[in-house]
Amino acid sequence: MKTTGALLWEPGTNSGWSVEEIEIDPPERREVMVKLAASGICHSDQHLDDGVIPLPWAPVLGGHEGAGVVTEVGPEVHDLEVGDHVVLSFLPSCGKCRMCVSGRSNMCELGAGVLAGVAPDGTHRVHARDKGVGCMSFLGTFAPYVCAPVDAVVKIDEDIPLDKAALIGCGVPTGWGSSVYGADMQLGDTVVVVGIGGVGINAVQGARHKGAKNIIAIDPVPFKQQKAREFGATHSVSNYDQAAELVQQMTNGQGADRVILTVGVMHGDLLEPAQAMTRRGGVIVMTSAAPVLQRDVQIDLFTFAMSGKRLQGTLYGSTNSRNDIPLLCELYRTGRLELDGLITRTYRLEDINQAFADMQKGLNLRGVIMYD
Ligand SMILES: NC(=O)c1ccc[n+]([C@@H]2O[C@H](COP(=O)([O-])OP(=O)(O)OC[C@H]3O[C@@H](n4cnc5c(N)ncnc54)[C@H](O)[C@@H]3O)[C@@H](O)[C@H]2O)c1
Ligand SMILES: [Zn+2]
Ligand SMILES: [Zn+2]
Known part of the structure; x- marks a missing residue:
């Protein structure tokens, strides 16, 4: 079918998204065509444009x-x-590989191919200007239709509004799971969430679910600080120093039980202040993407080892999509997970560059592209 999609022809150059005609082939073996209601604007697509996640191929259909x-x-x-x-x-x-069958489907073997620029069978399903187009995450939701592998499609109940459900494809489980699973949070914990975007705000929701006693949100943008409090943060501040002082007072100098890093771009210098405010035996969770070639980290290794701290990376918030996507829908239905308020602004696909500009300015918890 012929439709419209947002492509990057020169990923990594900040050239922005080109909205143009694309052709999507009919579904092949173990694939379905999905007519989208909405697509969230996640920072990981920005990383394709700015080169934090470099792609050795082009063009890419984002989303x-x-x-x-x-x-x-x-x-x-x-x-x-x-x-x-x-x-x-x-x-x-896939439901069959070692990672899937041991309850770690976020690390399914198929996931290794999501940035390879071809469908799982090695061919292209999308074409533009007579070229094969690679799709972000085998999907490419910056188009009104997606030809998706069934392994990436999770059925949900029909009463869940689809524009809200869209956010359960990445930002919600990634943030919520960073708290619930990645951080292994405990009732009564003192938690710091660093960076309140579409991911971090859901780490705040996850911390609330797990019964964290104190939830301190850090973000330089006042709007994000206010939103964090609405979503369950007990305190919100603009930088590490202010958070460290609060943690000091709240924990009698012991430090935070969990610190979760959900900033837009991870850099090495963000790690040591996080470890410094973590208590002995505490956990630092790193969810944010760092520039792929970034290697520089200054960290007090002696303290890290001798105080038994844990640095935990997490992909997709360590969730299992076939369990956690329906679970998050149920939590929403029963009023225990907020989704409606996550959508700050909606956009037409044609205005996608504005949507990314607004994300970069910190104007949105999530911007969402709405389709007809
Ligand atoms: N691990 C995963 O599976 C996974 C999945 C999705 C997204 N991500 C990554 O998570 C990160 C967050 O994504 P998002 O969509 O929420 O981004 P976003 O742009 O919506 O939010 C990032 C927030 O971080 C804040 N921020 C920036 N620098 C900061 C600092 N030094 N201290 C405190 N706050 C700071 C910004 O003001 C913004 O509010 C990105 O790096 C994204 O690629 C990872
Ligand atoms: Zn994402
Ligand atoms: Zn698998």
């Missing part, structure tokens, strides 16, 4: 946070039907 309705099923699709409401998961889960 990896979407939800919609199945309109067509390819051969050998037994578990989805036309009309099903689905969330697209930015990481696929």
Whole structure:
């Protein structure tokens, strides 16, 4: 089918998104076509444009946070039907590999291919200007239709509004899971969340779920500080020094139990202040993407080892999509997870560069592209 998509022809050069005609092939074996209701604007797509995540191929159709309705099923699709409401998961889960069967489907072997620029079978499903187009995360939600592998498609109940459900494809589980699973949070913890974007605000929600006693949000943008308090932070401040002082007072000098890093771009110098405010035996969770070639980190290694701290990386908030996407829908339905308030502004696909500019300025918890 012919439709419109937002592409990068020169990833890594800050050239912005080109909204133009694309052609999407019908679904092949174990694939479905999904008509999207909405796509979230996640910082990871910005990283394709600014080169934090370099791509050795082009063009790329961006977008990896979407939800919609199945309109067509390819051969050998037994578990989805036309009309099903689905969330697209930015990481696929095959359900068979060692990681999947041991409850770590966020690290499914298929995930290794999400930035390879081709569908799982090594071919292209999207074309533009007579070239094969690679899709972000096998998806490419910056177009009204997505031809997706079934391993990245999770069926949800029809009463969940699809524009809200779109955010459950990346930002919500990544942030919420960073607290609930990655940080292994405990009732009564004192928690610091650094960076309140679409991911960090959900780390705040996850900390609330786990019964954290104190939740301190750090973000330089006053709007983000205010939103963090609305979503359950007990305190919000603009920098590490202010947070360290609060932690000191709240914990009688012991330090925070958990510090979760969800800033837009991770740099080595953000790590030592996080470890310095973490208590003995505490956990520092790193969720943010760093520039891929970044190697420089200054850290007080003696203190790190001798105080038994843990530095925990987390992909997709260490969630299992087939368990956690329906769970997050249920938490939303029963009023225990806020999704509506995550969407600060909506955009048309044509205005996608404005949406990214607004994200960079800190104007949105999440910007969302709405389709017809
Ligand atoms: N690990 C994963 O699986 C995964 C999944 C999705 C996104 N990510 C990454 O998570 C990060 C956050 O994504 P997002 O969509 O929430 O981004 P975002 O741009 O919506 O939010 C980032 C926030 O960090 C704040 N910030 C920047 N520098 C800061 C600092 N020094 N101290 C405190 N706050 C600071 C910004 O003001 C902004 O509010 C990105 O790096 C993204 O690529 C990782
Ligand atoms: Zn994302
Ligand atoms: Zn797998």
